[in-house]
Amino acid sequence: MSYLNVSSVCVDFLTENGSVKAVNDISFEMNKGETFGIIGESGSGKSVITQAILRLLPSNAVVSGKIFFESEDLLSIDNKKMRQIRGREISLIPQNPAGSLNPLLKNKLQVAEVFEVMGVNKKEGIKSVLGMLKNLLMKEPAHILENYPHELSGGMKQRLLAAMCLSYKPSLLVADEPTKGLDSFSKKGTLDLFRHMKREHGNSMLVITHDLDFALEICDRVAVMYAGQIVEIGAVTNVLKNPSHPYTKALLNALPRNGLIPLNGHTPSRINLPEGCLFYTRCNLRSDKCGSERPVTKSNKGVIVRCHLY
């Protein structure tokens, strides 16, 4: 029984214009201690997965499938149990650190409050956070806790969040778009942060990102998502060094160093999906079959890929 097992999960959002298929029959496994990445464009539904795992989805979301976390089905346990898992077992380093800290409360309070519910002695908790902050390469952490969020830089906020999450000693760390909207310099900082976390703490990490280089740097295995589906899963080197799926290829070609070849067309409407391959309209290797029949995932040279080519 693997550590985190996501099997055939679907997430639909009911909007006034109809139900939107955000995540479409996704399955993957993740082993203890490994760093697993999910990559894809924004809107591919990758962040929805993290929210599905932590059950943070809004009321208009319909989730089906199973998510096993150490033999617990996260989708079926009651709220109280879930609350105990959140933060302690699985904790989330949210995307947009700026928005994830309550602007009106001192950082200290926001850090400490978790310890209250966790029943950990506040002082202890704070101390551990301070330690954490220190070895996350931050100067005078004590001072930082006395401040309000708006007095920290983006990078510091992120470190603070990371420190919080780590200090709760979770077994699984979920990082949602850690590099979203960062300039290359702070990207570097984030990268160091994550390398550091991986090296020092060795948690299992689920990293959601659209940043291939970042993934390449820190992930052991990655899944590539397109239009709510996983199109390719495999060891990061396999997937990103010699991709199988046309979409993965396209992604790589779109990188500056590969000549910045844009991917034309746009993702299909998620309200009424075409019955063929979802990438059909944009694929340059498509065949008639792709238009009519949706491909299933097949295993091929160590990677799992969802394409008729294999």
Add this chain to the structure above:
Amino acid sequence: MYRYIFKRMIFTAITLFAVFALTFFLMNVIPGGTSEMILKHTFIGLEESATQEQMVQVSARYNLNDPLYIQFIDWLKRGIFEGDLGMSFVYHKPVLDLLLLRLPATIILALSSMFIAVVGGVSLGIYAALKENKTADHLLRFLTLFGVSMPGFWVALVLILIFSVYLKMVPVAGYGSIENLVLPAFALSIHSLASIMRITRTSMLETLGQDYIKFATAKGLPVNRIISRHALKNAMLPVVTVLGFQMGAMLGGSVIIETVFAWPGIGSLLVNSIFARDLYVVQACIIVIVFLFLIVNFIVDLVYIYLDPRIRYG
């Protein structure tokens, strides 16, 4: 921040002066010469026409003979340096004493209505937000629609009709006891209560959509704590900003409500004095009302600064 406070003081002063001037000259061009109206309202009764000699005597007595601007300057001088706002023609006593007599009534009324409005509005607003799109929510929103749309004086009359006339639960009008306060305070609060509730609901929903709420959940905090510690404070900011306006609305409304309930406050004093051309009283009332309004808004700003660190340090 101190600079800001200073600026506010200056502005308050300017506004007050403008109000002084405006009302003074307004009052002096109102139909019915001042001296004549004083005569009619205090000595000879409305319908009798005043003889010249009578007018002269009055004008002399209340030195109304000087040109307007002189009167104005005198009045300002006395007002600022001697705290003497002039004599009430109708009540035969210094305006200041009159104000001190009437102010408490208005303040009690305004504060109790504000209290009802804030407590009721905020709690209902939060309730509605948490029950978004449930029946309770729809019902409350429907009611608030009425709350903001009903004319205050009408509400007042209907309340009197029900609670004083039919149920005989509270006295019709008057001043002095809690029973007297209930109806006016409620009638005056309804409008603000409704709009405060609306704002609370909207901003509460907005706040609940924020990432830090989601992160708080991800941290595994129980819902009630998330609401009380994270959502509430943020949701209150917009509410605080409107409190000032609401207070203004109430001061305005009190003019009518006090008249309906014969509540001996500044509002009813103002109305009567306008009709009776009690010049100095009218000015004083308007100035007091405007002053209260400015003060309240000032306080509100300070509260806001106090609540939001981004402004405090930014």
Add this chain to the structure above:
Amino acid sequence: MKNKILSILLVMSILAVPVLMSGCTDSSQSIDSDNNNTGESSSEQTLVLGEMWDIENIDPASAGTVICEKAAVTETLVAANPDFSLEPGLAITWKQVDNLTWRFDLRQDVKFHDGSMMTAEDVKFSLERTMNENPRVKSMSAIDSIKVIDDHTLEIKTTETNPILAGVMHYPDTSIISESSLDENGNFVKPVGTGPYSFESFNEQTRVLTVVKNKNWWGGSVGLDKMVLKGMPDPNTRAMAIENGELDFTVDVPYSETDRIDAIEGINVEKYSTPRVYTMDTNLEDEALSDERVRKAISYAINRDDIVEHVLYNVGSPAAGPFLPSMTWANKDLKPYEQDIDKAEELLSQAGWTDTDGDGIRDKDGKSLEFELLTYAARPGLPPMSETIAAQLKDIGISVSPQVLEWGAISDKRESGNWDLVLAAYNIAMVPDPFYVLNNWYTTDGPDNTPGYSNAEVDSLVEEAKYIRDLDKRYEKFNQVEEIVYEEQPKILIAYYGCAIVKKDSVKNYVFDPTAHDYRVNAGMYIEK
């Protein structure tokens, strides 16, 4: 945050509470006074009276109607009978020695509430005080000087022949107070009078006036131990208050309510005519109204009985002349104009006003017969009356647009001459003597002659009457004047003003005094247990 919001609210409530507390204490007082008046708790007779105006000040020199007539704290030199003939008050006798000199002999046995005897000095003091406090008294009385002959005799010199001086001495603002009413700097503190009730307290915030029995009143025994006067300017409030038992005695509930309230067990309503008349002034400068026929037509078009019944709910009565028939000097032959549409239309046609363009409104050489009818809201009968009159005049093809304005605005319009009709309720016995009204209303330069009416005969009649000291002869002249103006209708009299006295059945021995300016509380009134 919650804590902070709470703290804000806390502050508010903290602010509010003490004041409310103070409120409570007030209420507790008012409550036990209520108990008193319902007589459950004590045998003390307290009457709670709902006064029709706000009680704004308690200086008899300007607020005589309250202090003298309603609270019965002070008294005047001269009193009057229901037929408005004068009778002794604080003065036993008086006579006009010559054109400019009057002599008043005072009662010897009158004590002020502070125990001191009332002397001519006191009278001189309070009259002179009133003179310079109150312009109206000054001009009415035209007093030049007051001379003290002895302790109980005064001689008053007037600047001009003033036949009504005795009458003026019945005017409440001339009521007599002791010098102890003022503090050492001469500022008025409280009224110390001679009346059946003596001043106890005046709560300036709630404007409640309390007076208590004057045990040694010269006039004899006094009915009530205590009287609480509450200013309640709104007729509705008074009505509801007496229904809820908050009051024992009040006046002028909404006219429409009188019959309903009278029917209520334990409350009775009495309707009286008071010396005030609903009058429609016509602007004689106006080309149409300057024609006597038009004015008479208007007078014939108005259905006074309907107005009295449906607008005034019989609080009042149709008016003929400017004086109540009950007044000794009134011209008893005059009868109110009966509505007579045909006559009215005939008069208008004679005057050349016909409806040529068939729009229902009469016109004459292109100008249609339209008037603005101005009135004011201070007296509840007026606005509906103006609307009724407008509707009634429409039936004879006169278009009238009624407007309720501030009185100030009305008098401005009048001074500018830019008006047609003004509906008002004028006092007809400010002073119990016909000279005052007839002179002010109808003589060419009478101060209240708003229509701008001028009739040499009227002028001379009034002038003659001025110097006649024999009352019957004087009244004859005045009757003639009444007859002339009845014919010419410069002021169209609609109805005599009414007053509805509303009191609990337990209130006994109340006597209505028509000569009072609203109503008068008589010493004999008491509450029956």
Add this chain to the structure above:
Amino acid sequence: MIGLEITCLQNKSSVFSLKKDGIAGKILNRKDITISILLLALLFVVAISYPLLDFSDPNTIDLTNKNLAPSAENPLGTDYLGRDILNRLAAGTTTSLSIAAGVSAISLFVGIFIGCISGYYGGIIDETFSRIIDIFLSFPGIVFALTIMGFLGSGVINLILALSIVHWAKYARLMRGQVLSIKENEYVLSAKIIGAGNFHIMRKHLIPNSVATVIVLATIDIGHVILSIAALNFLGIGLPSDIPEWGAMLSAGKEFMRTSPYQTIFPGMAITMVVIIFSIIGEGLRDILDPNDTGGEYL
């Protein structure tokens, strides 16, 4: 609790849907707005047609049938002079709506003009105007109007004037805000660069782009104007009494509150209904024009 990802998803989908139906469609989607607009239209028909159509004169009195309860021939009963209440309410519609329209028109014009000038030129001009605006806003409206009416005396024109003097400042302030934000846009700058005249820029760019928001405020505000009209007439300084007006009917009726409550109840209902209609439409429009703005409440 709605997360970013979701909202952006929804926006995506609604982006597609926007193509299908524009503003009109969105309005039709909101039943409440549609209904209120229909009602409003009905009111306007009444208001406009009333003087033209030959109803019985709302001022004809019938003293013998006064203070009647609702009945077949007087659906809402009669008032203290036997006038048909329904009839007068209908006539009152004309009064209230036309006056409210007048007030909004004037204060919109003045407000937009001043707001635009002050926002566009900035500097000392802006300072001055802003102060003036603040001063006007610091008067509780009804008190101000009351005083002015006391001075102008009653009458339709005076009422419109008084209320406009009270209301224009709101619009000015809002307009100023709008202009301040818009004038930074490229197209304005470019217009400046190609040397377009100030008034041209205001006319062609600033006003068109900000007017929508101001109009929305106006729509909501009409409700308040109608309330003020009623309030002033209730206090007895508003209109001549031969012009039927709801507030005046109400205050005249309050004397008969117990014997015939209809004279008090029905006018009040009429006022409430109209105000509700306007606020539903106004706020509905606001939601549609820019969903994430709650500004209206603040003014």
